[in-house]
Amino acid sequence: MTATARRLEDFLYPDPENPETAARLVKEARAAGASPARMLTTGELEDLPDPAWFLEKFIQEDSLSIVYGPPKTGKTFLCVEWANRLALGQDWLGHKALPVRVLYASAEGNKSLGMRTRALRAYHSLAVPENLRWLPGVTQLYYQGGQRPQPQHELLLAINEFQPHVVFFDTLARHTPGGDVASNHDMSRVVQVADEIRSGFGCSVVFVHHTRKDGGDYLGATALYGAADAMIQLEPSKTRGKFELNVIAKELDDYTPPWTFELLSSGGSAVVAEGSRHTAGGRQEAVLAYIQGAGPVTATQVQQVVFGQEGKDAQNYIKKLADEGLIAPAGEKSEGRGRPSKLWAAAGESF
Numbered sequence: 001m002t003a004t005a006r007r008l009e010d011f012l013y014p015d016p017e018n019p020e021t022a023a024r025l026v027k028e029a030r031a032a033g034a035s036p037a038r039m040l041t042t043g044e045l046e047d048l049p050d051p052a053w054f055l056e057k058f059i060q061e062d063s064l065s066i067v068y069g070p071p072k073t074g075k076t077f078l079c080v081e082w083a084n085r086l087a088l089g090q091d092w093l094g095h096k097a098l099p100v101r102v103l104y105a106s107a108e109g110n111k112s113l114g115m116r117t118r119a120l121r122a123y124h125s126l127a128v129p130e131n132l133r134w135l136p137g138v139t140q141l142y143y144q145g146g147q148r149p150q151p152q153h154e155l156l157l158a159i160n161e162f163q164p165h166v167v168f169f170d171t172l173a174r175h176t177p178g179g180d181v182a183s184n185h186d187m188s189r190v191v192q193v194a195d196e197i198r199s200g201f202g203c204s205v206v207f208v209h210h211t212r213k214d215g216g217d218y219l220g221a222t223a224l225y226g227a228a229d230a231m232i233q234l235e236p237s238k239t240r241g242k243f244e245l246n247v248i249a250k251e252l253d254d255y256t257p258p259w260t261f262e263l264l265s266s267g268g269s270a271v272v273a274e275g276s277r278h279t280a281g282g283r284q285e286a287v288l289a290y291i292q293g294a295g296p297v298t299a300t301q302v303q304q305v306v307f308g309q310e311g312k313d314a315q316n317y318i319k320k321l322a323d324e325g326l327i328a329p330a331g332e333k334s335e336g337r338g339r340p341s342k343l344w345a346a347a348g349e350s351f
Contacts, residue, residue: 053096054097054100055097056095058082058230058232061204062203062204063230064198064206064207064228066206066232067209067232067234068208068210068231068232069233069234070210073234073235073243074261075171077263078234079104079170080117081120082168083102083104083132083168084121084132085097086102086132087099087100087102087129088127088129099131100165100166101132101162101163101164101166102165102168103162104133104134104135104168105167105169105175107138108170108171119268119271120271122294123266123289125289125290125293135158138151138174139151139169140152140176140177140178141169141175141190143178144178159197159201165202165203166206167197167203167204167206168206169205169208171207171208172207173210176190181209181221182221183220184222184223187224188221188223191223191227207224209224218233230247233245237260243263245258245259245260246258262274264286265306266305284317287317287318287321291318292346295343295346296344297343297345298333299315300314302314302317302318302344327346
């Protein structure tokens with residue numbers, strides 16, 4: 001039998017085959033006390049403000065970002081610095097940062113975080129950020145059934161109290177005990193919690209995550225990639241001791257990756273430094289930055305803060321900087337027995 005040809009008019013107005021179904025759904029919704037969802041016209045949609053960059057090119061307003069990479073590539077060092085920069089509103093390696101409130105939920109390495117932040121602030125001469133809070137322990141982003149675990153309730157109450165703009169979870173695996181990062185079902189539950197935090201409290205979420213054991217891509221389910229606004233990949237550079245930062249974003253096409261940085265030993269810990277310099281230049285600039293920010297200082301102080309170990313590295317770089325006219329003697333200071341130690345400050349400064 002030949003099908004009846006349909007006219008354009010047949011498509012202009014809905015002609016449901018079973019209007020009783022629609023009537024039942026509407027009745028149930030009204031019985032639940034629901035009101036019609038607010039709809040936007042195209043004009044209203046286009047008038048909505050564009051999302052702001054909290055950290056230019058990396059963390060956007062109302063977003064889910066995932067920073068991932070192999071072990072020992074500086075993921076936590078990087079995110080701890082981002083947290084500090086955001087809380088202070090200070091640019092990071094040329095990328096603008098808005099002064100926002102930041103909550104850093106760390107489920108591992110909490111005893112070393114204090115060392116990292118001290119080294120970071122000394123190296124970059126950063127103030128103590130008043131808009132940054134640290135949340136130690138596991139928050140249990142994953143749960144089964146309808147009952148939220150107590151740590152997640154506590155997390156939500158902390159977010160409600162502090163009202164952060166950005167929340168870091170370091171690492172995703174540690175914050176999801178009982179969940180399988182390779183399971184789309186489990187990670188969809190985690191993404192659902194992240195979406196509730198984003199929509200309910202108006203903040204962006206950043207997961208710190210690992211790659212697979214064989215390296216390469218991120219560890220786990222495609223649900224993470226599907227939900228993320230940006231996948232931020234960290235991997236070792238071909239240049240020893242340096243790392244590359246790539247952004248894989250769905251709607252971001254005006255950047256030129258990768259960005260390169262290196263970790264410099266400092267104050268018994270390490271700090272992130274721009275990696276476009278050669279290694280010696282990076283160390284020399286680390287010494288210069290510390291002297292400019294904290295001077296007058298002795299070579300011993302420089303050695304302790306920048307290199308975090310015994311040796312004469314600082315003396316060698318101080319000599320180079322003095323020969324280049326970038327620093328100059330600024331008096332002497334007694335350091336125990338023996339002759340007083342020479343103080344150094346940025347050239348042209350008077351004390």
